[in-house]
Amino acid sequence: MSLRLRLLLMIGISLSLLWGGVAVWMLRDLDDEMRRTLDQRLAMSARMVAGLISQNPAAWDTRRGTAGVSTLTVPATAKGLACQVSSLRGEVFARTPGAASAAIASTTPGFAEREIDGEHWRSYTVEAHGLRITTADRLAERNTLLRDVMAAAIVPFVVALIGSLMMLWIGVRSGLVPLERLRQALARRAPDALTPIPDAPMPRELQPLVETLNQLLERMRVAISRERRFTSDAAHELRTPLTALKTHLQVARITHGQDAETALDYAEEGASRLQHTLQQLLTLAQVEGPFSWDEAQRTYTDEVACLAMRDAAPDAPERVVLESDEPSVELALPQALAVTALRNLLDNALRHAPAQHSVKLKIQSAHDTVCFRVCDSGPGLTTDELTRVTQRFWRRDAGRGSGLGLAIVVAVTERCGGSLALAQRPTGGLEASLTLPRAKRESPPVS
């Protein structure tokens, strides 16, 4: 249900119910008051007649006692009104014309109501100076009067009610215009538009909504452009070795002998570069994604160092020198992640260190962290390069490495709460310090 319809219904129904209730209450009061006023006037007119008669009782006394007295007929003053003066015994001395008058004579004083010839009459009888005076009025006249009064009260009321409902409709409509404008602005947008909603003047109530929407849009825009950038970079990184592979395969097809052999060797090099890049991309997606790792297996520093060294230099294990005289401690992250991070650091160090030079790996435990330091004797990095080195796909030389190694290390530290620091060594070369959290549950390593 639209907001406007809901507002209109809620306010309209409650307005009508409230004012309807008030109207019924008021009309009932009015009805009672009218009847009481008319009764009072009936009684007053009876008493007035009695008062008039008491001014000259003798005139009536002469008539009293005489049998078969003629009835004095009083000229009718108004339609629907009747009056009769009679003795207590029932002799009628005077009355207004009309057959009804005979019947209205009541023997009991006070108000009475009766039906004569199908018409309802209300009468009032008073006894004074031995006379009985009755006044009556026809209820039909009374009801007509009451209806007129009611109508006079109700018509303006209904007009006012309809008017206020219309005002309500207009008010709700114009009050909701900014909301409607916002709805239209949103409906007009392309589904993938991420530009902020225009800053048209908005009512205060809508401003937080628009601000929140714009913040959300901005966050989405940033996230999507980051993803796009990454996809484009990844495509670029995959295309490059693929190009080398394809070109050399084509060369192998159109050449012969040694040239074809060389081309095939290069094609294989391209294939292994492609494989490496793919593997690194998958690792990065796994580290950053919502994948769960085997948490059941405990991770110990000596195992991590051993596995990472074996992975990084499978053919020349002597190139990595482990310097650690501390007992192995448990780490608070899955073993695969720790090994991946450390192996990438060792890979980099081995790649940049001069051939035949070894790379040092030191392990130092602190209270709640463990630091793996990888030191090489390569050219190191300039200050500018140090700031860019952890960016995805950054690499110093084209064709060397996937450009993802350090990005993966950073992703691992972000996932487990560690840190990576790179620094130029005073003696030349680079020192990479990977700090990883220690496990809270302290237990001796499984030997």
Added chain:
Amino acid sequence: MRILLVEDDDLIARGIQAGLHARGLMVDGVRTAAQAEAMLSAVHYQVVILDLGLPDEDGMSLLQRWRADGMALPMLVLTARDAVEDRVAGLRAGADDYLLKPFDLDELVARLHALLRRAAGRSVATIEQGALRLDPERGEVSLNGRPVVLSRRELALLAALLHARGRILSVDQLKDSLYGFSEEIESNALNVHIHHLRRKLGADLIETVRGVGYRFNMVNA
């Protein structure tokens, strides 16, 4: 035809060089923008193949700079970025053609020949001059309808002379279009090739302009 390849990825550069070489094209490979500029100032190239991701300068800005400096060489841009805006930006910056990695070697060769053809103001693949007919892309030559077998160097020499359309080409220019940068050139090598061409196609087809160089004799062809 002599080509300068500016590509920072060693493996790809080696592949392109080997492939173009096998197709009878002369290629010099460089890895950086600075090397490319040095080579361009030293050697006469007919086409440049430019990779956009260079280590020392963005390929796009290099292209713009070259065009602003008035360099008119045909340029084929190689890139792994496939977004339409990248391609449009490349062409706007002054590239004559655009090839997305990974590409087909034959397509690269065909596009290079097409670029050369357009630069020479021709719209068909073959060059015809009198009774002589050359298809540079296939390396086929015929004289009076009969095919003539030429070596790779002879073919390159004939193509260079035909492309010049009667203009005089200096000895250095001709050597540039025959030999790669690293190749050893014997002092009389060019004379030998000219001699062979004259023997196969007719003595008066190539005219010697003393002290200046050689030109294709348009009248006698």
